[in-house]
Amino acid sequence: MANFTIKAADFSHYFGANQTLKKINLDVYQNEILGIIGPAGSGKSTFLRSLNRLNDLIPGSRVEGTLTIDGQDIYDPEMSLVELRRKLGMVFATPTPLPRSIYENVAFGPKMAGLHNKTKLHELVTDCLNKTTLLEEVKDRLDTSALKLSGGQQQRLCVARILALKPEFILLDEPCSGLDPLSTMKIEESLRQLKKDYTIILVTNNTKQAARVADRTAFFLNGELIEIGQTEKLFTTPADQRTNDYISGRFG
Amino acid sequence: MYINPKLEQKVVQSILWLFTLITIFILFFIIFYILRKGLPVLNYAFLTTNPLDMGKSGGIYSTIIGTIALTIGALLVATPLGVGTAIYLNEYTRESKMTKVIRFGSECLAGIPSIIFGLFGFILFVTKLKMGWSILSGSLTMAFMLLPTIIRTSEEALKSVPYNYREVSYSLGGTRWQTVTKVVFPSALPGILTGIILSIGRSVGETAATIFTAGSALRMPTSIFSSSRTMAVHFYILAREGISMPNAYGTAAVLIITILFINIISYRMMHQYIKKYS
Numbered sequence: 001m002a003n004f005t006i007k008a009a010d011f012s013h014y015f016g017a018n019q020t021l022k023k024i025n026l027d028v029y030q031n032e033i034l035g036i037i038g039p040a041g042s043g044k045s046t047f048l049r050s051l052n053r054l055n056d057l058i059p060g061s062r063v064e065g066t067l068t069i070d071g072q073d074i075y076d077p078e079m080s081l082v083e084l085r086r087k088l089g090m091v092f093a094t095p096t097p098l099p100r101s102i103y104e105n106v107a108f109g110p111k112m113a114g115l116h117n118k119t120k121l122h123e124l125v126t127d128c129l130n131k132t133t134l135l136e137e138v139k140d141r142l143d144t145s146a147l148k149l150s151g152g153q154q155q156r157l158c159v160a161r162i163l164a165l166k167p168e169f170i171l172l173d174e175p176c177s178g179l180d181p182l183s184t185m186k187i188e189e190s191l192r193q194l195k196k197d198y199t200i201i202l203v204t205n206n207t208k209q210a211a212r213v214a215d216r217t218a219f220f221l222n223g224e225l226i227e228i229g230q231t232e233k234l235f236t237t238p239a240d241q242r243t244n245d246y247i248s249g250r251f252g
Numbered sequence: 253m254y255i256n257p258k259l260e261q262k263v264v265q266s267i268l269w270l271f272t273l274i275t276i277f278i279l280f281f282i283i284f285y286i287l288r289k290g291l292p293v294l295n296y297a298f299l300t301t302n303p304l305d306m307g308k309s310g311g312i313y314s315t316i317i318g319t320i321a322l323t324i325g326a327l328l329v330a331t332p333l334g335v336g337t338a339i340y341l342n343e344y345t346r347e348s349k350m351t352k353v354i355r356f357g358s359e360c361l362a363g364i365p366s367i368i369f370g371l372f373g374f375i376l377f378v379t380k381l382k383m384g385w386s387i388l389s390g391s392l393t394m395a396f397m398l399l400p401t402i403i404r405t406s407e408e409a410l411k412s413v414p415y416n417y418r419e420v421s422y423s424l425g426g427t428r429w430q431t432v433t434k435v436v437f438p439s440a441l442p443g444i445l446t447g448i449i450l451s452i453g454r455s456v457g458e459t460a461a462t463i464f465t466a467g468s469a470l471r472m473p474t475s476i477f478s479s480s481r482t483m484a485v486h487f488y489i490l491a492r493e494g495i496s497m498p499n500a501y502g503t504a505a506v507l508i509i510t511i512l513f514i515n516i517i518s519y520r521m522m523h524q525y526i527k528k529y530s
Contacts, residue, residue, distance in 0.1 A: 054423060059346055086425035096416045099439060109424040112434070165425060 005030060006051065006169070006201075010065035013043070013050055013223075015058065020046045022223045023065065028169075033191060033200040035214025035231065037207050039246070043223040044203045045093075048171050050074075051201070052088040053081055070168075086113065089162025093174040095154030097146035102129075102138050105146045105157055109165040128163040132156040132190050152183025159190060170200045177205060188213050207247050211235050219243045283508060290505025293498050299506070303470050307486060308496045312503050314472040318387065318480030321473060322466055323455040325391025326398055331448055333395070334402030338444075341403075342410040343432050362400035369397050370464030378465055385467025385479040393465045394458060398451040405447025409440035442521055449518040453511050459484040483507050 006028040013021035021043045028034050036044045046055065053074065055061040067074045074084065086109070097105050106125040115121060125142075129135040134156045138149070146157055155175055162170060172191075176184040191200060191213055204210050210217045211231060218228040219240075227234060227243045238244045297311055304310030337358070341351050373393025383389045413436050421431040459482075467479035468489060481489070483503050490500035 052423060054419060057419070057422065081422075082425045082427055085423055090423040092416065092419070092423075094416070096420045098417060098420060098435060108421075108434075109426075112421075112424065112426050112430050161424065 005070065006199075007068045008047075008065070009067075011050070011067045012064040013046055013055065014060075014062045014064075016060040020223050021050070024225045026218060026225055026228060028199060028201060029216075030199055031195060031197075032215040033195055033202055033213055035210030035217040036201065036203045036220060037205075037210050037217060037246070038220035040205070041222075042220040044220045045173050046223075047220070048090070048173050048201060048203050051169075051171060052085050052090055054090070056081075086165045087167055088169045088171055089165050089167035090171040091155065091158045091162060091173065091175045093177050095151055095158055095178070097149070097154050097157055099145065099147060101143045102146045102149070102157060103142040106161050106164050109161060113165070124164055128160040129157075131163055131194065132160045133186065134160055150183070152179050152186060155179060155183070155187060156190065159187070159194075163194075168199060170194065170198050172200065172202045172204075174203055174205055176209065184209070207235075219246060221246070283512070286501060286504045286508050289498075289501035290503075290508075293502030294505055298502055302472060303486070303499075306493075306495050307470065307490050307499055309499075312483060312486060312499075312506065314470060315481050315483045315486040315503070316506070318466070318473055319456055319482040319484075321387050321476070321480065322390045322394060322462060322482055323452055325387055325476065326394035326455050327448065327451065329392060329395035330398040330402055330451065334399050334447075335406045335444060337399075338403050338406030338410055339432060339437070342407055343428070343436060358400045358403045361396070362404070365460075366397060366458055367460040367464075369393055370461040372396075373461060373465035384477070385465065385469070386477045387466055387473055387480050388476045390462045390466025390480070390482075391476070393461050394455050397458070397461055398455060401451050401454065402447050405450065406440070406444045409443025409447070410436060412443060413439040442524065446518050446522045449514055449521065453514040453518075456482075456514070457484055457507065457511055458482075459488050463488070483510075 006026075008024045008026045011021060011024045011026075012019060024047065036047065038044045049055045050063065050067060051069070051074065063075055069084070069087065072079065098108065100108070103125055106128055107121050110121060110124060115124075126135060126139075129138065134153060137153065146154065149157060159170070159175075176187055179187070188209065191202070194200065202210065202214060214231045216229060217231045217234045219226045219234070219238075219242075221242055227238060227240045229239070234243065235247055238247065299311060299316065300313050301311035302314045303312060337354070341354060345351055370393065373389055373396075377383045377389035377392050378385055383392075417435050417439060418431055421435045426434070462482050463485045466482065466485075468481045468485055469479035470481055470486075471478070473480040484507060487500050487503040487507065490496055490503065
């Protein structure tokens, strides 16, 4: 496997005059789960959305510094957004199945990329559903609407949907914020499994979730990266007082 | 001055109730009156034979065909233009002075009286472009009249598609075109269709714009270059020239039934659409 990594060097992001990320320096290692924690408005989601350039859709969005993926500048004007976004599969905070069947939701990405061979598609779809342990639950009703699934199932469908893109990275933006503990547990279990093949960045409001699944954790506050390190170390002996305050629940 | 709140409530309620009653009464009176006068004339032969003797006798077959041809022609032009404009405004540009101007222009278009459209169509298509009184001239003129409705309803339909559908599509590596055609457009389709069906009703009932542009020939049209009389124009001429009041009411009955039918369909579709997406 090639050496895929994400590297942020003095990376800043602005919405209009408002600076939402301040000179972030951060590396993402291959096949790790990097947890990003921080209070609301700390810039953690903005950072995630800078990676696949979804922020570009919002007027007034602008960046400084560099952000590279596999050594390529993400903000290079030559960069193909379609390829970039296929490399970085993203799962949103609220489950967002499209109003189509379960099967069509997973097949959506590959079809847009030009895969139309029915047997290959079917194999890919079932394989991806299997990886998120959803296949068992839905194999008899792949052609029913994805909107009829429960919230947790919908979220695992969204994970399966990005696996079908064969991404290198999986970006999760508070994927469990609306889910019950059991569904959350299932998602976390899938993440541990997926780590073998993918590099995962998990933005979460739930510090305990980061403690449970992340190998390394980064703490964002007001657009700044306060601290990054091994999850165990960050949660037991944080270097910065603010990190300590946050994880012990004194604010946020 | 003190008014007993209970009395006030009662008075206001009765007045509003009366207003509503009057509105509904007028609507039902018109429908009832037209149908009572028109239904006796209606039969299979009336619908399937051509008008004879200026419409004094015979049926209205050629005017039905004329109406259908003109409406289809108008929709063939107005639908791609209108839906395309709506997609451009909603999906391809950000809000700007330009989009405001375009939207304002289309709203203004909606406010222009149909007789002005008729005159414009007559000057541009019939005389300047030498299309003569024809279904083609009529369709093109009608298309301009329908554009604002189609743009407006399509825009509303596109706006009601949740923003995150677009985000999901982009995040899955979709291009803008794929996002529009595979995600946004299918979700907006029922709403867009509602607008198109409403336009059909408008086109079927229009007189002023078509009499100037499609003319009033009673012959069965043979091509889009033939002049043709629509049902609404036929009714107008029969009634105004006093040719045959029974046949006029018969035509009006067919018109009103068609338009009611179209409205019921579009209402149903709108209803289902709202149920599905909210």
